[in-house]
Amino acid sequence: xxxxxxxxxxxxxxxxxxxxxxxxxxxxxxxxxxxxxxxxxxxxxxxxxxxxxxxxxxxxxxxxxxxxxxxxxxxxxxxxxxxxxxxxxxxxxxxxxxxxxxxxxxxxxxxxxxxxxxxxxxxxxxxxxxxxxxxxxxxxxxxxxxxxxxxxxxxxxxxxxxxxxxxxxxxxxxxxxxxxxxxxxxxxxxxxxxxxxxxxxxxxxxxxxxxxxxxxxxxxxxxxxxxxxxxxxxxxxxxxxxxxxxxxxxxxxxxxxxxxxxxxxxxxxxxxxxxxxxxxxxxxxxxxxxxxxxxxxxxxxxxxxxxxxxxxxxxxxxxxxxxxxxxxxxxxxxxxxxxxxxxxxxxxxxxxxxxxxxxxxxxxxxxxxxxxxxxxxxxxxxxxxxxx
Amino acid sequence: xxxxxxxxxxxxxxxxxxxxxxxxxxxxxxxxxxxxxxxxxxxxxxxxxxxxxxxxxxxxxxxxxxxxxxxxxxxxxxxxxxxxxxxxxxxxxxxxxxxxxxxxxxxxxxxxxxxxxxxxxxxxxxxxxxxxxxxxxxxxxxxxxxxxxxxxxxxxxxxxxxxxxxxxxxxxxxxxxxxxxxxxxxxxxxxxxxxxxxxxxxxxxxxxxxxxxxxxxxxxxxxxxxxxxxxxxxxxxxxxxxxxxxxxxxxxxxxxxxxxxxxxxxxxxxxxxxxxxxxxxxxxxxxxxxxxxxxxxxxxxxxxxxxxxxxxxxxxxxxxxxxxxxxxxxxxxxxxxxxxxxxxxxxxx
Amino acid sequence: xxxxxxxxxxxxxxxxxxxxxxxxxxxxxxxxxxxxxxxxx
Numbered sequence: 054x055x056x057x058x059x060x061x062x063x064x065x066x067x068x069x070x071x072x073x074x075x076x077x078x079x080x081x082x083x084x085x086x087x088x089x090x091x092x093x094x095x096x097x098x099x100x101x102x103x104x105x106x107x108x109x110x111x112x113x114x115x116x117x118x119x120x121x122x123x124x125x126x127x128x129x130x131x132x133x134x135x136x137x138x139x140x141x142x143x144x145x146x147x148x149x150x151x152x153x154x155x156x157x158x159x160x161x162x163x164x165x166x167x168x169x170x171x172x173x174x175x176x177x178x179x180x181x182x183x184x185x186x187x188x189x190x191x192x193x194x195x196x197x198x199x200x201x202x203x204x205x206x207x208x209x210x211x212x213x214x215x216x217x218x219x220x221x222x223x224x225x226x227x228x229x230x231x232x233x234x235x236x237x238x239x240x241x242x243x244x245x246x247x248x249x250x251x252x253x254x255x256x257x258x259x260x261x262x263x264x265x266x267x268x269x270x271x272x273x274x275x276x277x278x279x280x281x282x283x284x285x286x287x288x289x290x291x292x293x294x295x296x297x298x299x300x301x302x303x304x305x306x307x308x309x310x311x312x313x314x315x316x317x318x319x320x321x322x323x324x325x326x327x328x329x330x331x332x333x334x335x336x337x338x339x340x341x342x343x344x345x346x347x348x349x350x351x352x353x354x355x356x357x358x359x360x361x362x363x364x365x366x367x368x369x370x371x372x373x374x375x376x377x378x379x380x381x382x383x384x385x386x387x388x389x390x391x392x393x394x395x396x397x398x399x400x401x402x403x404x405x406x407x408x409x410x411x412x413x414x415x416x417x418x419x420x421x422x423x424x425x426x427x428x429x430x431x432x433x434x435x436x437x438x439x440x441x
Numbered sequence: 442x443x444x445x446x447x448x449x450x451x452x453x454x455x456x457x458x459x460x461x462x463x464x465x466x467x468x469x470x471x472x473x474x475x476x477x478x479x480x481x482x483x484x485x486x487x488x489x490x491x492x493x494x495x496x497x498x499x500x501x502x503x504x505x506x507x508x509x510x511x512x513x514x515x516x517x518x519x520x521x522x523x524x525x526x527x528x529x530x531x532x533x534x535x536x537x538x539x540x541x542x543x544x545x546x547x548x549x550x551x552x553x554x555x556x557x558x559x560x561x562x563x564x565x566x567x568x569x570x571x572x573x574x575x576x577x578x579x580x581x582x583x584x585x586x587x588x589x590x591x592x593x594x595x596x597x598x599x600x601x602x603x604x605x606x607x608x609x610x611x612x613x614x615x616x617x618x619x620x621x622x623x624x625x626x627x628x629x630x631x632x633x634x635x636x637x638x639x640x641x642x643x644x645x646x647x648x649x650x651x652x653x654x655x656x657x658x659x660x661x662x663x664x665x666x667x668x669x670x671x672x673x674x675x676x677x678x679x680x681x682x683x684x685x686x687x688x689x690x691x692x693x694x695x696x697x698x699x700x701x702x703x704x705x706x707x708x709x710x711x712x713x714x715x716x717x718x719x720x721x722x723x724x725x726x727x728x729x730x731x732x733x734x735x736x737x738x739x740x741x742x743x744x745x746x747x748x749x750x751x752x753x754x755x756x757x758x759x760x761x762x763x764x765x766x767x768x769x770x771x772x773x774x775x776x777x778x779x780x781x782x783x784x785x786x787x788x789x790x
Numbered sequence: 791x792x793x794x795x796x797x798x799x800x801x802x803x804x805x806x807x808x809x810x811x812x813x814x815x816x817x818x819x820x821x822x823x824x825x826x827x828x829x830x831x
Contacts, residue, residue: 086603087603088603089603090599090600090601090602090603090606091600091606092600092601093601095600097598097600098600099521099522099523099524099588099594099596099597099598100521100594102585102588102589102598103585103589129721130717130720130721130724131720131724132724132725132727132728162582162583162584163581163582163583163584163585163598163606164581164582164583164604164605164606165582165583167563167580167581167582167583168582170563170580170582171562171563171582174563174580175563175564175565175580176562176563176564176804176807177561177562177563177564177565177800178799178800178803178804178806178807179558179559179560179696179700179703179796179799179800179803180559180560180561180562180586181560181699181702181703182560182562182584182586183562184703184706186562187807222721223818226713226714226717226718226721227814229713229717230709230710230713230714230717233709233713234706234709234710237702238702238703238706241699241702241703242560242586244698244699244701244702245556245559245560245590245695245696245698245699246589246590246592247592247695247698248592248687248690249589249590249592257701260702260705395519469795469798471792471793471794471795471798472793473793473794474793474794475793553794554794554795554796555796558796559796559799564800568794568796568797570793669795694795696795696796696799697795700799700803703803706806706807706810707806707807707809707810710810710813710814711810711813714813714814714817714821715817718817718821
């Protein structure tokens with residue numbers, strides 16, 4: 054399972070070279086941003102102070118990292134032991150995901166060295182962002198501790214491994230609590246901007262929309278990321294194809310229910326504030342594409358895939374759902390935001406913003422790969438078989 | 442099975458949210474600081490001379506307005522405040538059949554319950570007793586939530602500064618007010634379109650003007666109640682929607698709208714630990730009962746198997762005994778018969 | 791006395807955050823104490 058790097062030339066794989074170029078470029082742009090100001094590396098303006106880095110790196114990133122709390126809740130609180138094999142990769146993805154969200158935030162903040170200020174200098178507890186900052190900080194710590202069992206097994210630290218193992222239930226409960234709070238509060242941020250977010254996306258219940266869609270995102274990412282890992286790291290997988298397919302099919306069932314729930318509450322929100330007439334506008338078309346193409350359609354796919362026991366259909370639906378979540382978060386933060394502003398004041402990301410985003414995702418993939426190749430994430434450590 | 446549990450959690454989320462939006466402060470009403478200042482902008486009197494822009498820029502050490510006030514081409518596009526110009530005058534209605542053109546000055550409205558203050562997570566904004574809303578750059582982290590949330594697009598950010606970028610906006614000339622002076626724009630306006638005074642007095646004055654000339658004014662003082670009310674009040678003869686202001690919006694302030702949900706946070710923190718520990722205990726209990734049932738069934742099966750085997754063994758033993766007895770009896774019979782035969786034969790010799 | 795709702799909410803939400811922290815800290819020993827003797831049986 055370990056990769057002894059005997060030959061330095063072995064490191065020059067196509068993947069490594071491309072990743073290195075992307076990361077180097079990202080670092081260079083980061084240097085530019087910090088020496089010449091945000092204006093030098095972004096297209097942000099006074100009308101649109103939040104662009105790709107907030108809309109994608111932070112908001113979408115948090116939603117897509119929701120697989121961690123979803124699966125730990127299912128396995129440790131609801132006792133669904135058959136999903137044990139995917140807990141560790143999910144928790145690792147969650148931890149890396151949130152770490153990268155913080156990186157994205159640091160690049161975007163005007164004075165990131167002041168990030169601890171709300172907790173050590175002066176708090177603004179009326180702000181939704183205060184709660185998000187607190188919860189993300191605590192949840193990152195929780196995910197970190199939840200990721201240590203694999204590391205301790207790899208390092209042979211038996212006592213520490215036993216200690217963190219005993220904390221699993223408490224960490225799971227804490228993680229679900231924190232996730233409920235910050236996933237929904239990311240939506241609640243827009244309660245303070247009722248005139249700037251388009252009515253079809255704005256609702257008093259936007260926090261519930263965000264929380265439910267985060268669960269859908271988590272389930273779909275578990276399926277997508279699990280399938281990718283199974284292909285790429287197939288030499289490490291210990292469970293059979295049948296067992297993995299069973300897991301996929303079971304996740305599909307959950308996906309169907311959550312997406313249906315989401316569809317219902319989105320439609321309900323239109324009815325609650327009598328917004329039907331907006332559906333006939335261009336923004337209404339955008340909304341319907343998001344709702345029908347990326348929520349209703351994969352819901353149907355999960356439904357059929359579960360009934361007919363077809364893992365491939367479930368995987369395709371999961372990919373569509375992930376795209377749909379990205380689409381939704383970008384709609385709320387960018388496309389359907391400032392919807393009444395004239396076109397010349399709207400926002401298009403600077404290529405440097407896109408490069409940095411890609412670099413951040415690449416960094417995550419590189420670290421994930423490094424860890425999975427060495428630590429018992431996709432397989433069990435021989436000395437710790439069958440334990441927790 | 443997974444369905445109902447997930448639905449349960451979602452139901453809790455929705456229920457607690459509904460409870461939270463019932464009212465962040467219960468049913469309290471806040472009047473704000475008594476005697477605080479405000480400004481009355483009479484749009485009917487504004488001629489678009491932009492003296493206010495020039496005075497504002499001068500007092501705040503900004504470069505003079507670009508293009509200069511004499512240049513009327515500036516009105517071909519709608520402008521907004523920037524980091525180098527805290528207020529702008531826009532043309533909202535061109536001159537048409539003996540009706541004069543309509544201008545309005547736009548700047549930070551210094552709301553009664555400011556949106557910017559409520560969304561700032563380091564409490565960098567304060568509503569002062571005198572009325573202006575002030576910004577403290579010494580704690581600002583630069584998240585720009587305030588810039589993103591302000592419904593009047595009044596805030597700007599210094600993107601060109603790498604180490605000390607600030608949020609900038611109209612300050613209602615707070616230092617001048619503290620010295621007993623008027624804000625620079627009110628001082629500079631040659632037409633009296635900007636009047637500085639105590640907000641409650643200005644509202645009375647506005648109503649007076651509307652009452653005296655009802656055909657020239659819309660019977661509404663904008664900013665008295667919209668989104669909780671602002672320090673800048675606007676009156677005029679053109680509908681406020683056409684002036685780029687909100688018509689028909691709630692009197693609830695934006696902090697009120699935004700804070701409702703946050704009341705749910707302590708509720709979730711209070712309820713989740715007991716609830717989730719309980720769910721965990723239930724699922725462990727179910728597992729334990731299932732395991733105990735299984736063990737009991739296995740025990741019974743083993744016992745029954747034991748009984749069956751015993752019976753089978755004893756009946757087999759019996760049969761074996763019977764067979765043995767038969768065999769013995771047969772052997773004895775045979776031996777006796779042979780012995781008889783042998784003794785018969787011997788006798789006949 | 792609070793003149794603005796913003797001041798009122800800053801105080802109330804601030805205190806509730808602190809209370810929430812206490813809730814979390816108190817719950818763990820409470821639960822451990824409650825389920826202490828289950829292993830015995």
